[in-house]
Amino acid sequence: MVLHKSDWKSGAPKGRSQGILDRLAGAWLLVLGLLVFFSTIYGVVHYFSPLPYSDQWIGSIGFLQQLADGNTAAWWVPHMEHRIVLARVFFWLDANWFGGRNVFLFVAAVLLQSLTAMVFITQAAQGRRRGSIFLIAGLCLVLLFSWIQYENFTWGFQSQFIAVYLFALMASAVFSRGINDGRPRMPALYWSIVPAVLATVSMGNGLLVFPLLVFQSLLLRRPLKELAVPLIAGAVVGLVYFTGFTKPDIGLPSVPLADALWLVPHFFLSFMGSATYFLIQDFTVSALFGLFSLVAMLAMTFSLYRHRKVTPYRSFLIAGYAFIAIAALAAATGRYPLGLGQAVVSRYGTPMLISWACLFLLAYDVAVKAALRRAVVLVAVGLATWVATYQHNVNNDAPELFRRDLAVLSIKAGIDRPDLTSAVFFADQRNYLMEQARFAAEINFGPYGSGWLHDAGVVKFDPARVDPAMCTGSYDMLRRLPEGMDAAGWVVLKRPTADRVLILLVDGANATVGYGVSGAIRDDVNAYSGVGRYRGWMGLIKAGASPAKAYAYDQGKFCELPRGPGVSLD
Numbered sequence: 338m339v340l341h342k343s344d345w346k347s348g349a350p351k352g353r354s355q356g357i358l359d360r361l362a363g364a365w366l367l368v369l370g371l372l373v374f375f376s377t378i379y380g381v382v383h384y385f386s387p388l389p390y391s392d393q394w395i396g397s398i399g400f401l402q403q404l405a406d407g408n409t410a411a412w413w414v415p416h417m418e419h420r421i422v423l424a425r426v427f428f429w430l431d432a433n434w435f436g437g438r439n440v441f442l443f444v445a446a447v448l449l450q451s452l453t454a455m456v457f458i459t460q461a462a463q464g465r466r467r468g469s470i471f472l473i474a475g476l477c478l479v480l481l482f483s484w485i486q487y488e489n490f491t492w493g494f495q496s497q498f499i500a501v502y503l504f505a506l507m508a509s510a511v512f513s514r515g516i517n518d519g520r521p522r523m524p525a526l527y528w529s530i531v532p533a534v535l536a537t538v539s540m541g542n543g544l545l546v547f548p549l550l551v552f553q554s555l556l557l558r559r560p561l562k563e564l565a566v567p568l569i570a571g572a573v574v575g576l577v578y579f580t581g582f583t584k585p586d587i588g589l590p591s592v593p594l595a596d597a598l599w600l601v602p603h604f605f606l607s608f609m610g611s612a613t614y615f616l617i618q619d620f621t622v623s624a625l626f627g628l629f630s631l632v633a634m635l636a637m638t639f640s641l642y643r644h645r646k647v648t649p650y651r652s653f654l655i656a657g658y659a660f661i662a663i664a665a666l667a668a669a670t671g672r673y674p675l676g677l678g679q680a681v682v683s684r685y686g687t688p689m690l691i692s693w694a695c696l697f698l699l700a701y702d703v704a705v706k707a708a709l710r711r712a713v714v715l716v717a718v719g720l721a722t723w724v725a726t727y728q729h730n731v732n733n734d735a736p737e738l739f740r741r742d743l744a745v746l747s748i749k750a751g752i753d754r755p756d757l758t759s760a761v762f763f764a765d766q767r768n769y770l771m772e773q774a775r776f777a778a779e780i781n782f783g784p785y786g787s788g789w790l791h792d793a794g795v796v797k798f799d800p801a802r803v804d805p806a807m808c809t810g811s812y813d814m815l816r817r818l819p820e821g822m823d824a825a826g827w828v829v830l831k832r833p834t835a836d837r838v839l840i841l842l843v844d845g846a847n848a849t850v851g852y853g854v855s856g857a858i859r860d861d862v863n864a865y866s867g868v869g870r871y872r873g874w875m876g877l878i879k880a881g882a883s884p885a886k887a888y889a890y891d892q893g894k895f896c897e898l899p900r901g902p903g904v905s906l907d
Contacts, residue, residue: 350430361472362714369518369725377482377490380731381447382430384491386738387438387784388745389777389858393494394762396421397428398773398782401885404429418671420556421579422538424497431493437783442493449499450490450687451697454481455507464650465702471715473698479721480694484728484790485615485684495840497539498684502661502691504536505546505663509656512550512567513649516557516772534568537574547571549663550615553656556638556647577885589674605669606631607680609662613690614681615727623681633698651699658695661688664863668718693720739856743875749785750794750852752877756820790837796890798843803888807831808896809836810872812887821827824876826898827853827862828889829869840874842884853887 347776389398396416403411412425427445435441454477461473489495512529515522529550536543550567577905592600603624607614610626638655641647647655665688672679697717704710740760746772747754755767762770778785785791810828828838853876863870880886888895 339572341907358711358714359469359472362718362775363469363475365718366475366479366721367471368475370475370482373479373484373725373728374482376485376728377484379448380484380487380728381443381490383486383731384735384738385439385443386741387440387742388761388790390741390761391393391494391763392416392490393428393492394770394773396424397432397769398493399769399775400425401432401780401782402773415582415585419541420582421497421540423500423535423546424494424539427496427537432609432782439783442496443490445496446490446499449503449782450481453499453503453506453691454478454505455535455700456510457481460510460650460653461698461702464648464653466648466650466706468701472717473701475718476697476721477694479725481692483612483686483690483724484682484731485612486690487726487730489684489687492684495684499687501536501539501543503542504532504539504658505549505557505654506657506691508536508546508550509646509653510555512553513652515559516559516649522563523566526563528726528837530566530570532569534574537578537707541578541860542667544571545574545663545667547574549660552659552810553652556642556652558645558647589672592674600677601669601674604673604677604680608665608685609676609692611681611685612693612724615683615686616723620677620681630692630696631662633700635884638698641703644881651702651814654695654699654702658692658699661692661695664688665778690724692812696703698820703836734858736858739858739875741856742856743877745774745784745790745791746852746854747877749778749790750877752821752851752879754821754877757877789837789854792839792890793854796841796848797837797849798841798888800847800895804893804894805898806896807891807894808889808891808898810874810896811896812898812900816886821880822851822878822882822884823854824838824851824884824887825857826857826874826887827872827900828874828894828898829866829872830889830891832891834891838874838889840876841888841890841895842876842878842882843886843888844883845885849885850882851876853877 346700353433364374369701399644400411400530412422413420427442431437431439431441455563457477458470458474461468462470465473489498499633511525511532514520514525533546533550536546547567547570551564554563554567563786603620606624606627607620608627609630610623610628613626614620614623635654641651641655657765668685695711697720700713701717704713737760740757744754744757744759745756758764758767758770761856781787782789797807810826812824812826816823824842828840838855840855841849842848842851843855856871857873857875857876858870860870861871863874864870876884876887884898886899889898
């Protein structure tokens, strides 16, 4: 879509009326945006787990262990190719001020993305030439809080992934201040370096913010002397960043050149259209959407620049899109050996959806002809509505969270189950996981400090403290597997509690030989008694043991779970 000079309208809009289509679209998108926002909040709560997961064992607990050993350089040590200083601040705050249970990290992720939405909305309110602010706000809410990017909202490690794009956009927004309203330019130039630095200490691609500011200055045809600020600041920050930096070898597979020449552009375009993969599950469709997005932005940017119609607001949108496109290209050149599946992972949904916001807000701002404007509004409404259909997934079951419970339970109880621990950390680095889990237990980190995980492996069965009235449930199943022995059943405490229930398995001599935890889905139990779907429990038993009985443990007391016919001790 190439726009011509006749498509633009000079000067500010003469009135606030945006026409019936804009008003209806604005009302619909605002309602839709609020539904997406609140359903995503529900999803964050629904998928909440206080346990560390994957890179958190390195970036959070491993980081805390290094600090405990007196290694203050741990703040600056790269994690993969990134210096995640800001995220480590969040990890430290979570551990030392907020109990280390991920609550602060999940809230921080939502707040950071809320700030991203506010940057878009305030920039539009100040700089748009026409259009409904309700339509703009609604579109931003739909895209920025879509559940497609659930990984960034439900994994405590991902705050830096949201932060880097927030600060990149903030730097661009601050950089353009004073161009049209007569304020001095130099303070804006200097202040834009602050979010640029924050982006850099969020993730490595934050370094791209400095050339992004140079690009924005060229878009706005600013005096060349203004380029000195981002150029000098970027050079200094880059020098500091790469001093002592060693790029890690992440063990990527070798790919023939012919395959790489196909994979890199396909990866890049699939990244730029990755949201559609979650809706259609087709790499080709994702790549086509990415191609359309890129071509449309390039065409509008070229036309605006040619006709000298790049306003500060438009430069903000163009620069924001450019930052994401460059980040996508960097991901493509670095991750393509892992295959196209890595181009459409949930965490990449955040930058991709931000790029769509930049694209459609720019098209909405510049379209003047009635037919073109209607097309932009209808496409934006259709796309946002389509994206919003993914929200039904916020209520999906999350069996992976219970598997993580079993994984950390096996470590805490001293029951060797490598088949389970791979659910929380890389299988080839299991020894590191065991070391970090021991450290977390020693310092009573977060979930290790109280509740079922704290008691696992510590509490031993005492027949003198049995209280039959404390619970209802059963001990339904015992099976021997190549990996070990499992037990299962269901349990409901008489007192209301939102926490998991610890289960102890004992042999005929009342010796504790295994531990379990509640939280497994038992639809059959819920259908029969209406006690809820997550009342099942699973237990892990030490090798060679024969668990005769199962007991629920709560507040220092034990409650026997009657053994069913599915339990054979032979």
